[in-house]
Amino acid sequence: MPLYQYKGRNRQGEAMRGRLEAENEDQVAEQLFNSGITPIEIHRQAEEREKRERLLPLVHLRGVSLDELIMLARQLHTLLRAGVPILKGFSSLIQTTRNPLLKEALQQVMNDLQGGVDLGSALARHPRLFSPLFISIVRVGENTGRLDEAFLQLAAYLEMEKTTRDQVVQALRYPMIVLAVIAVAVVILNIKVIPQFASAFAKFHAELPLYTRLLMAVSAFFVNWWRELAAAAVGTFLGIRFWIRTEQGDYLWSKWKLRLPLVGGIVQRAVLGRFCRSLAISIRAGVPLVQSLTTIANVVDNGFVAARILNMRDGIERGESVFRTATATGLFTPLVLQMIAIGEETGALDDLLLETADHYEREVSYDLKRLSDTIEPVIIITLGFLVLMLALGIFLPMWELSSAAGR
Numbered sequence: 001m002p003l004y005q006y007k008g009r010n011r012q013g014e015a016m017r018g019r020l021e022a023e024n025e026d027q028v029a030e031q032l033f034n035s036g037i038t039p040i041e042i043h044r045q046a047e048e049r050e051k052r053e054r055l056l057p058l059v060h061l062r063g064v065s066l067d068e069l070i071m072l073a074r075q076l077h078t079l080l081r082a083g084v085p086i087l088k089g090f091s092s093l094i095q096t097t098r099n100p101l102l103k104e105a106l107q108q109v110m111n112d113l114q115g116g117v118d119l120g121s122a123l124a125r126h127p128r129l130f131s132p133l134f135i136s137i138v139r140v141g142e143n144t145g146r147l148d149e150a151f152l153q154l155a156a157y158l159e160m161e162k163t164t165r166d167q168v169v170q171a172l173r174y175p176m177i178v179l180a181v182i183a184v185a186v187v188i189l190n191i192k193v194i195p196q197f198a199s200a201f202a203k204f205h206a207e208l209p210l211y212t213r214l215l216m217a218v219s220a221f222f223v224n225w226w227r228e229l230a231a232a233a234v235g236t237f238l239g240i241r242f243w244i245r246t247e248q249g250d251y252l253w254s255k256w257k258l259r260l261p262l263v264g265g266i267v268q269r270a271v272l273g274r275f276c277r278s279l280a281i282s283i284r285a286g287v288p289l290v291q292s293l294t295t296i297a298n299v300v301d302n303g304f305v306a307a308r309i310l311n312m313r314d315g316i317e318r319g320e321s322v323f324r325t326a327t328a329t330g331l332f333t334p335l336v337l338q339m340i341a342i343g344e345e346t347g348a349l350d351d352l353l354l355e356t357a358d359h360y361e362r363e364v365s366y367d368l369k370r371l372s373d374t375i376e377p378v379i380i381i382t383l384g385f386l387v388l389m390l391a392l393g394i395f396l397p398m399w400e401l402s403s404a405a406g407r
């Protein structure tokens with residue numbers, strides 16, 4: 001449908017403007033009257049501008065960061081807490097938002113609100129920006145009349161999520177940079193450096209050690225087949241990405257991540273901490289337990305754990321307790337299971353789940369601080385092996401040839 005630009009005034013006499021999709025101007029006017037806005041000017045946007053507006057989410061591929069979502073949730077909490085009407089609040093946010101993609105999404109949300117759509121449904125039309133958990137808590141806040149508290153809970157949850165992600169990035173930055181430098185160095189040695197030594201050794205017509213001949217054979221293979229190797233590496237990378245996006249691939253990849261040496265346990269505790277905190281926030285917001293588990297299965301970012309959460313949901317639907325279904329997953333430690341059992345018996349499951357989330361997050365924070373200390377010996381051993389490989393394969397024959405020339 002075409003896009004129409006409109007200007008009008010609401011019942012309080014405030015100037016309003018925005019865009020709506022409709023078949024014609026009469027439908028736009030009808031939508032505006034139904035939402036309490038008296039239209040003053042309605043005109044269709046030019047076709048080129050329409051295309052640009054529709055393609056805007058595709059052009060700005062960088063998306064919306066967690067910082068921007070946290071700021072959005074806090075601003076909406078502040079505006080609603082101060083009694084600002086939600087349409088006026090969105091109008092103010094649109095004027096101050098710098099991210100074009102988020103700005104366009106907020107404009108579309110405001111247009112939907114003016115058309116009589118509830119906030120939860122309007123946000124649900126942008127699933128790439130707002131997670132199912134975000135939308136569920138907003139809907140509960142709307143139904144209970146505590147929308148400002150819902151946005152405050154979402155801001156706190158997103159801030160904790162950002163803190164965990166920043167800790168992971170900070171812990172892995174140094175090892176990944178060192179490993180990348182080692183990989184680049186190995187490629188340069190095989191393509192540029194070792195062939196020069198091979199041509200120098202060939203002039204002496206000397207018998208080279210087996211390790212040196214093996215090293216030069218590998219280098220010759222890299223030089224002759226580097227295009228095919230690069231194409232194979234890119235194809236393998238794209239194939240794995242495509243496979244991971246399938247249901248079975250995502251399940252197996254997620255399961256494998258939890259068993260990785262050094263980092264598998266950290267990933268598992270981080271995912272379970274996210275699950276506990278998400279479930280606690282959903283219960284505290286008033287979302288039904290079965291619906292909460294269905295929603296959280298889509299936001300834990302791990303297909304293996306998500307399948308276990310859905311098994312918990314099915315067990316609860318059959319009348320089993322949270323403790324029994326959590327025990328059947330095999331994911332939780334006895335201490336955590338005991339806390340869940342106590343919370344279920346005392347009716348304070350949300351509080352105990354928050355304490356469980358804090359427990360997991362403290363462990364993750366501690367493990368991440370130790371991760372660099374654990375990885376450093378591995379990196380040193382790798383560098384030592386690289387130097388030993390060069391010494392045995394390149395410098396040892398050079399020393400032997402120099403000694404022979406001296407004699």
